[in-house]
Amino acid sequence: MAFRDARTAQQLAELCASLQGGGLPVDPAALIDLIGLLETVKSAACAVQAEASVAYDAARRSAESARGVPARRQGRGVAAEIALARKESPHRGQVLLGFAKVACAEMPHLVARLKDGTLNEWRAMLVLRETACLSAEQRSFVDEEMCADPTALAGLGTRRLVAKVKRLAYELDPKAVVDRARNAAKDRHVTCRPAPDTMTYLTALLPVGQGVSVHAALKRDANTLVAAGDPRSRGQIMADLLVSRVTGVPMSTGEAPPAVPVGINLTMSATTLLGGHAPGLVEDEVVPAEIARLLAAHSLSGDLDTWIRQLYADHRGRLVAMTSKQRTFPAGLSDFLALRGQGICATPYCGAPVRHSDHVVPVEDGGATSAANGQGLCEDCNHVKQAPGWRQRPTDDGIETITPTGHRYLSHAPPPVGWREPRYVRVAPGRYQLTA
Template sequence: MTTTIAGQVEELRAVLAEADIGQHPGELVDLLSGLEALKDTACAPQADAAVALDAGRRLQEAELGVPARRRGRGVASEIALARRESPNRGQKLLSLAKMLRTEMPNTLARSRAGELSEWRAMVLARETACLTREHREAVDAELCDDPATLAGVGTGELVARVRSRAVELDQGALVERAKRAENERRVSIRPAPDTMCYLTALLPVGQGVAAYAALTKDAEAMGMSGDPRGKGQLMADLLTARAAGLDLPEPADPAAPPGTGTGSGAGASTGTRTGSGAGVGVQGPPAAPDVPGPPAVPVTVNITLSDTALLAGGHDPALVGADGVPPQAVPAAVARLLVASTLDSTAAAWIRRLYTDPGGQLVALTSKQRFFPRGLGDYLALRDAGTCRTPYCDAPIRHLDHITPVDADGETTSENGKGACVACNHAKQAPGWREEVPDRPTHTRHTVRTRTPTGHTYYSVAPSQPGTQHRPAGQQGPASGARDPTAEDRAA
């Protein structure tokens, strides 16, 4: 029988994977409850392991003479890879683990007992982060010392209780936290279903309410004046037009031929598999004849689709993205509408041809320069679909990184280059990290092998290009993700 905790976990996983769950309703409910408690309990040793890994790594790097400010730089990324999370999430999990171990012992105890989820523990830590250690320990004791205190309490109510208690303990700390929060105002974007996206603004409450009220008031006024668009459509179009400094499209002339539009959006570069693509503007499918579409936006947006999808009615999905915005897949029919709407307008449009081999690998480019030139940088961004190549990281590309560093004779080539976010590029500079491009069969996609200081190995395979036939994993090399370290890996 396995004696290590890691081995016991593997044995338990094997038992659960083959378990007969039965059919009796009462037993099924008990199973659901027990498994949920098991998940919550597992978070406690995960926190213990994260803190121990961080402490051990910092001690090891101190012995190696690494400056104090750089010790532990890659630990959060190691945790993220092990837990199949993004590096940003890995840093949050490490911070939570440290806080639970040092300042919130009762919260950790409730997790260890299977009574508190990791998310709810993170909520408790987040809402008390502005308090002193003494006050945080007081809130931790009041809410988590007795298990009955949290019985039946929803997450929203839990947040309200913590905030109320925090105000009683240190109102000034919350005021200072609100002031600091203003410096965190930002705008972000993420994909939404049906070729849409969420554009989110984090604003101080006063500005946010004022902006929403202004959009609401003007949209209602336009609706009362006979505009056929709904209130939500008008608010969205007003927001887009005002943010981009454009005129809002007017309702179409009822006498105009069906399908008459209001112009299209941005110029964009597109790529193809074996032939040419087309530069296109960003515009949704044609709206109803009497309802104008979204306003045209003069920003470059890349739409990458295969020649067959563009010219021969193919069904290969296309990719739509922009600088700093990871692409998302859209149906070929939608991409063709985007192309048509732009070519029918006065928006700038151009064609950029890209070529791939039968395995979907883009044609390589080379350069003698120390830094990646613009053309090669564009190539890497297209090959890596605008997203950091670290497994599980969804951050947009911010750095063009040499897989084998230049000081180790790494070349500035497409084969030795990859897109990375800032955090992942910095993490690999920590002692013990190593990246390389392994040998792979011909016509397989670009692959990066990462070895962490513990000897664990992770692979990242470049996304397949539009129009590329998806092949079984065995014909494409290893899938992105983790592989247990072998003796060969550790020796290397």
């Protein structure tokens, strides 16, 4: 697969310049036309991105094969490069590359519908997801049946589209669909992600029987407490029951949630500690200073083990470095690297939690085990940087990542929560005051 011509990049640059600098039409109908055409442009761009991703993967594998790289290691790191280029996380890069390979190789009509704007990237990926259990021949049949005629998708909502693909998949290979549902239980897991207003989404992916059973048990006991006069809402009681039963802490009786063991890593100035307003940090979630202080006080009043850790920032807002001559990062330094990045992987656009403490410059290349040469990475990013052609180096502005194609991406640790860059503020004619 080859690119259309060498002018593609220039044409896209001119299109971007036109979109950035042009005005909007006055006529309302023309505005709707513009919105629709822009959606078509987005879908067509996704199709070309998919083709370009497949072409780059093939080129990389061909070059590595010529150099004698074993087949099992060819293409390592390609998904991460695509993720950086698209400003996505490494996991998302893997998903996008997988989508591109299957779509371009087995579902040409689906790619055509992307190009003409009949499907967007999300709906196209749903079609692939629902046909993942089918063979290549069966998937091609679904592609022909669903996407060969653009008018067949007109007015078809996402739910109807997914339902239609599911029905076709079951008709083609009912055993594969049943086996897929049976194997889905292996994917059960629990995740935690931040929600607005210092809340958290705790999500459990469970087999339907277990999920319904857990929900029914919580609802039944919550109804009993509501009937007994508990002032909390049914939803609040169910949430408190869940926390109490999972953690083993006593069930609360008032409107406040149960007190639980919580590790609070606070980076704050002395004035904030004594009542200032700069925010605090709980894991990777920024919270107002008062909320952080209340969490600590609630933990103490709940008769729980509480540990207080202090970190110090210099005048530039950077956390104070810690050094060690050991190759394995000591526990304290590992914690420091994770806290410096606020618990988030240091790779640009990657929002995964820190799992590994990594040397920016490898030890075998003379890299020191120090805070200056250390970073917190997720597991995938730590493995990707070991692929041939990947390099990293610390700079004054952060850590520079150089991919096999020579593209450079800069990442740097965020400033401590609540930090304000010192600057001079005019307080009177000819008079300036340094503030932080």
